[in-house]
Amino acid sequence: MDAASITMTALATTIGTVLVTGFSHRLAVKRGWRDDERRHARYLAIRLVCILDEFVNGCLEVAYDSGEYDSQGYSQATVSSPSIAMPDDVECKSIDSALMYQALSLPNQVASADRSIAFYGGFVATPPDFSEYFEKRRECYCKLGLSAIDLSDKLRVEFSIPNYEAVNSDWHPSEDFENVLAKLAALNAAHAIDPAELIPT
Template identity: 35%
Template structure:
């Protein structure tokens, strides 16, 4: 009886060891796939962030004086990722954000195109404002995704000597938010003045 129990326990232990070994190997392979995905994605997102910062600095009068605004930077296309990435190896929400990013870039391109049709010369402020807002938001989102991937998979963060595209995007976003607040406040004051005049 004791020999049968010993044999049974030996079989259970042996099977358990095999299961644990396979599980450890599976997890290691999954981590490798996730790290590989992170490396490829952040290296696709970084140039996109840089391009968005350049777009936000372009008001149509960069480089040399001119009578009419003319863009000197091209809006970036959506980052492209290799087909061999295993999206199931990372957090599903993060995978969704990355895969849905191309749709956001398409939306930004459409809104910018529409703004260009209604913008007025010579400054075309509506176009450049819409363009900067759209690509500042995209650049900051791409930078956020890149930071999450770097931190999660222990990749080095980006370093900058003098010019930080993320800082440019963040500062320009703050400036636009301040402009919006000032416009709302001015509109409130104008409305109150007209109401006072109408009542008087």
């Protein structure tokens, strides 16, 4: 074998080694980056689930709040409405965009519900019990609670986060919200005015 052949073989071997090593390194870096991104996404999902669980608990308290009479004889809320704030110190692109939209739009849904409740409190409800206000408030927070549970369940499935009900076997907020909504619907149906009654005879 002449010197030129040896040089060509050595050069080809060196180039091949560099290419294989570079490709392997790039593959390892990419795999590591994906693993880091998945870990980051799971961490964010866990944070969101914990925030949602706390919000659901607050919604559940409101769902059962029909008010109590104060010393003046007017009905007042016994619990504060829960608020929700999504973390803003994390990279949201690591979670599926549909899930992130659902999460980031929840505070807007809460604000919209609060405006509707305030309208009922200011223009629809009548003293001293303000029943229309409390019914609207309970209805809105039942629906918000169900939305939060839906999102929490999706995140738990996507990121293998244990189900809260599995740890707390007597905690079934979905059923509670559905039961309250059914009772409120029955109450509204009982109070509904037949349009025919509004027509003078």
